[in-house]
Amino acid sequence: MVAKTYELNDIVEMKKPHACQANEWKVIRLGMDIKIKCMNCGHIVMLPRREFDRKLKKVLKKADA
Structure with missing residues (x-):
């Protein structure tokens, strides 16, 4: 399995959108x-790293950009 590269404060897209229909999340x-x-409604979710890696679709914006 290829490790996906994400860091603190990156904006990521998950496979399924949030209930508020947004699909941008900030890693905090x-x-x-x-x-x-959630970048739309501010809801905070905590996931085990393994589950997060499975549900992550892509990194939209890197923190340093």
């Missing part, structure tokens, strides 16, 4: 669990 915590925040 990295560790064993990954915490992401």
Whole structure:
């Protein structure tokens, strides 16, 4: 499996959109669990890293850009 590269404060797109119909999430915590925040409604979700890697579609914007 190829490791997807994401860092703190990156904007990512998940495979399924959030209930508010937005599909942009900001990575706000990295560790064993990954915490992401919906860019539309501000809802925060914490996922185990393995589940996050499976549900991640792509990185939209890098934090340093």
